[in-house]
Amino acid sequence: MTAQRIDGTVTTPLGFTAAGVYCGIKKPNPVTHPLDLCLIASTGGPVPAAAVFTTNQAVAAPVVLSRDHLSRSGGLCAGVVVNSGCANACTGKAGMVVAKAMAAAAAQALGCDDDQVFVSSTGVIGVPLNLEKIRTGITAARAAQSVEGGQDATRAIMTTDPFPKSCAAVIDTPRGRVTVGGIAKGSGMIEPRMATMLGFLTTDAKVAPAVLQAALRRVCDETFNAITVDGECSTNDCVLLMASGVSGVEITDPSDPALVEPLRVVAGHLAREIVRGGEGATKLVTVRVTGAESLADARLAARTICNSPLVKTAIHGGDPNWGRLIAAAGRSGARFVLDHASVRIGDIDLFDDGVPFDERSPAAADVLEQDHMVITVDLGTGGRDEATMWTCDFSAEYVKINSEYRT
Amino acid sequence: MTAQRIDGTVTTPLGFTAAGVYCGIKKPNPVTHPLDLCLIASTGGPVPAAAVFTTNQAVAAPVVLSRDHLSRSGGLCAGVVVNSGCANACTGKAGMVVAKAMAAAAAQALGCDDDQVFVSSTGVIGVPLNLEKIRTGITAARAAQSVEGGQDATRAIMTTDPFPKSCAAVIDTPRGRVTVGGIAKGSGMIEPRMATMLGFLTTDAKVAPAVLQAALRRVCDETFNAITVDGECSTNDCVLLMASGVSGVEITDPSDPALVEPLRVVAGHLAREIVRGGEGATKLVTVRVTGAESLADARLAARTICNSPLVKTAIHGGDPNWGRLIAAAGRSGARFVLDHASVRIGDIDLFDDGVPFDERSPAAADVLEQDHMVITVDLGTGGRDEATMWTCDFSAEYVKINSEYRT
Numbered sequence: 097m098t099a100q101r102i103d104g105t106v107t108t109p110l111g112f113t114a115a116g117v118y119c120g121i122k123k124p125n126p127v128t129h130p131l132d133l134c135l136i137a138s139t140g141g142p143v144p145a146a147a148v149f150t151t152n153q154a155v156a157a158p159v160v161l162s163r164d165h166l167s168r169s170g171g172l173c174a175g176v177v178v179n180s181g182c183a184n185a186c187t188g189k190a191g192m193v194v195a196k197a198m199a200a201a202a203a204q205a206l207g208c209d210d211d212q213v214f215v216s217s218t219g220v221i222g223v224p225l226n227l228e229k230i231r232t233g234i235t236a237a238r239a240a241q242s243v244e245g246g247q248d249a250t251r252a253i254m255t256t257d258p259f260p261k262s263c264a265a266v267i268d269t270p271r272g273r274v275t276v277g278g279i280a281k282g283s284g285m286i287e288p289r290m291a292t293m294l295g296f297l298t299t300d301a302k303v304a305p306a307v308l309q310a311a312l313r314r315v316c317d318e319t320f321n322a323i324t325v326d327g328e329c330s331t332n333d334c335v336l337l338m339a340s341g342v343s344g345v346e347i348t349d350p351s352d353p354a355l356v357e358p359l360r361v362v363a364g365h366l367a368r369e370i371v372r373g374g375e376g377a378t379k380l381v382t383v384r385v386t387g388a389e390s391l392a393d394a395r396l397a398a399r400t401i402c403n404s405p406l407v408k409t410a411i412h413g414g415d416p417n418w419g420r421l422i423a424a425a426g427r428s429g430a431r432f433v434l435d436h437a438s439v440r441i442g443d444i445d446l447f448d449d450g451v452p453f454d455e456r457s458p459a460a461a462d463v464l465e466q467d468h469m470v471i472t473v474d475l476g477t478g479g480r481d482e483a484t485m486w487t488c489d490f491s492a493e494y495v496k497i498n499s500e501y502r503t
Numbered sequence: 504m505t506a507q508r509i510d511g512t513v514t515t516p517l518g519f520t521a522a523g524v525y526c527g528i529k530k531p532n533p534v535t536h537p538l539d540l541c542l543i544a545s546t547g548g549p550v551p552a553a554a555v556f557t558t559n560q561a562v563a564a565p566v567v568l569s570r571d572h573l574s575r576s577g578g579l580c581a582g583v584v585v586n587s588g589c590a591n592a593c594t595g596k597a598g599m600v601v602a603k604a605m606a607a608a609a610a611q612a613l614g615c616d617d618d619q620v621f622v623s624s625t626g627v628i629g630v631p632l633n634l635e636k637i638r639t640g641i642t643a644a645r646a647a648q649s650v651e652g653g654q655d656a657t658r659a660i661m662t663t664d665p666f667p668k669s670c671a672a673v674i675d676t677p678r679g680r681v682t683v684g685g686i687a688k689g690s691g692m693i694e695p696r697m698a699t700m701l702g703f704l705t706t707d708a709k710v711a712p713a714v715l716q717a718a719l720r721r722v723c724d725e726t727f728n729a730i731t732v733d734g735e736c737s738t739n740d741c742v743l744l745m746a747s748g749v750s751g752v753e754i755t756d757p758s759d760p761a762l763v764e765p766l767r768v769v770a771g772h773l774a775r776e777i778v779r780g781g782e783g784a785t786k787l788v789t790v791r792v793t794g795a796e797s798l799a800d801a802r803l804a805a806r807t808i809c810n811s812p813l814v815k816t817a818i819h820g821g822d823p824n825w826g827r828l829i830a831a832a833g834r835s836g837a838r839f840v841l842d843h844a845s846v847r848i849g850d851i852d853l854f855d856d857g858v859p860f861d862e863r864s865p866a867a868a869d870v871l872e873q874d875h876m877v878i879t880v881d882l883g884t885g886g887r888d889e890a891t892m893w894t895c896d897f898s899a900e901y902v903k904i905n906s907e908y909r910t
Contacts, residue, residue, distance in 0.1 A: 154833025
């Protein structure tokens with residue numbers, strides 16, 4: 097029983113409609129992303145929902161409100177309204193007033209309670225969000241709502257992402273077919289003061305909120321929480337999963353592959369797409385850490401390698417610099433035994449059981465010329481735990497994008 | 504009783520000689536740093552010494568050996584031999600054999616026990632160190648040993664540092680004058696696989712090894728351990744402090760200002776010089792974090808801000824982007840209260856008690872045009888703990904330096 101990835105969005109699973117409109121929050125950019133507000137709705141009223149949020153303590157008003165709503169509603173959600181172009185972050189008490197009014201307008205349009213609405217914003221930090229434009233946008237989005245609206249919704253949450261990110265996955269079980277769909281936006285920070293990753297997922301499985309939350313958290317740890325572009329965790333990050341139940345396939349165990357498998361396919365694909373579209377990125381790098389004494393150690397070493405500027409610049413330059421990989425693993429805090437550590441780039445063993453093989457460098461350099469590569473670092477402890485994370489290379493373009501605000 | 508910084512090196516305090524020679528380890532570069540081996544010696548035989556070492560578990564042979572020597576000798580050291588051009592790191596058992604032979608050769612030259620010698624190497628990782636060249640260099644350095652040799656010693660430990668780093672400090676106490684001197688090298692990684700910070704300090708105070716160690720650790724936490732260029736902790740980092748006792752001023756308390764004050768002046772200056780000479784750096788940034796609930800929280804937030812690529816690129820571009828500073832503090836893990844947080848650039852309050860003042864951005868941008876600036880972030884907890892760290896800006900030149908190995 098394996099899940100297959102297919103083209104699709106949040107409206108591919110049964111029971112959801114969506115729309116994307118332009119309401120004037122974002123500077124108009126007809127070529128790349130002319131839309132700036134989306135509404136995703138359950139067609140059957142409030143349904144079970146689960147979410148994970150940024151751990152940044154400088155948290156934006158819509159994140160605070162949505163976390164509160166999901167708790168008050170007992171994990172039920174009728175729809176989500178998202179705007180791009182303004183993050184409504186660091187906007188003080190006035191920002192919370194606007195977030196609440198945005199939720200109330202969406203609740204009125206959807207015919208549900210305020211706390212059954214999820215609100216999300218992405219864009220510039222520290223700028224007030226124009227409520228009148230948002231209200232006009234919600235009215236227009238409600239009118240445009242359809243099962244064909246998924247692509248417009250995908251484009252409406254983009255800020256300066258180089259491409260839209262969406263997909264779906266299906267799995268056929270003895271109990272019936274389950275579909276999961278999702279859209280996401282990532283990090284392209286040509287516009288200043290913007291740093292947000294958003295993901296919106298849907299499924300037609302029948303799942304209670306607590307089970308849905310457990311399944312989402314488990315999958316996020318291996319997908320959205322396993323990527324990094326620059327180690328920065330933003331003020332607005334969140335991932336929402338809604339379950340319509342329309343497929344009739346009931347899930348009662350959060351590790352049930354009928355839900356977890358397609359969810360992992362969709363979340364994993366969207367997560368890697370975010371890295372591939374990272375600022376200045378030219379390469380997608382899979383970093384696999386093996387030989388760890390614990391899963392926590394494996395993840396710590398993988399995260400340190402993925403965020404190391406020296407590792408990321410070496411990959412950018414096509415330099416199979418195993419010394420930087422070893423040094424990053426060694427400083428990560430994970431237990432590390434140099435004499436038994438190994439580094440493999442693609443299938444080239446550059447450093448094996450503590451011994452370098454520099455004559456293999458040219459072959460490893462060829463691997464680094466590709467768009468996507470796998471780097472494996474063994475911590476040499478003899479432990480059996482491992483973890484995989486995804487990162488991108490670090491280019492001068494990243495510095496250019498993020499330092500040329502005033503020019 | 505305050506310490507005054509003066510020009511000087513490790514031979515400025517009484518009781519030390521030094522020499523720097525060229526023995527063929529480093530590729531000859533007559534313009535910038537033509538020397539590659541230095542010997543610093545106590546003129547009175549073994550004296551109390553203290554050291555702090557890298558916490559990287561991928562630790563180089565000379566670090567392992569020197570830590571062991573200092574422990575076996577009961578904290579006594581007659582001299583230190585340092586080579587540049589080869590780090591003797593990730594060189595396996597053969598690397599340890601060379602490090603031991605290097606110590607033995609220096610011990611023979613100095614007329615002391617092997618374990619009374621401190622050994623240090625900096626340069627390329629994963630390349631064997633040529634013992635015959637080292638032995639020739641030690642003989643030459645012993646012959647050239649003098650109280651005028653401090654400047655040559657400073658240049659002999661450089662790799663691709665843009666300038667040599669040395670200074671001294673004096674303090675006049677009722678018990679007499681105490682002098683501290685030091686040399687350091689930092690991070691200029693035009694040559695690949697090299698990442699090392701070394702510091703060698705001397706004093707003429709009379710101090711027992713345990714007191715010296717406590718004083719050194721305390722000062723290092725506020726100086727060498729409070730700087731960052733790129734968040735990378737190398738395989739070879741170490742700082743050594745030797746105390747000749749020749750001044751006759753006896754120190755029995757590790758917090759005695761007669762030792763701590765001049766030590767802080769020397770270590771602080773050398774640490775900031777390392778940042779100023781960091782890869783691609785154009786600006787020295789002092790980051791002060793206030794309003795923390797604990798010293799650990801203050802340091803955590805300061806370190807996160809100092810290593811944030813978004814903060815460092817904004818400073819490079821002259822962008823007073825308080826949102827990135829707030830987001831970095833918020834994700835650091837330190838307790839943070841957004842509604843009472845503040846950001847000050849120079850003396851411009853850009854974000855105060857949770858409220859932005861964007862009309863002050865042009866004045867703050869002027870501050871960022873300078874070579875050195877102070878950025879203060881208050882975590883808004885009402886706590887009274889604070890910490891200061893130093894970092895540099897992040898330029899495209901950094902990426903160029905570290906990615907162009909193969910071109």
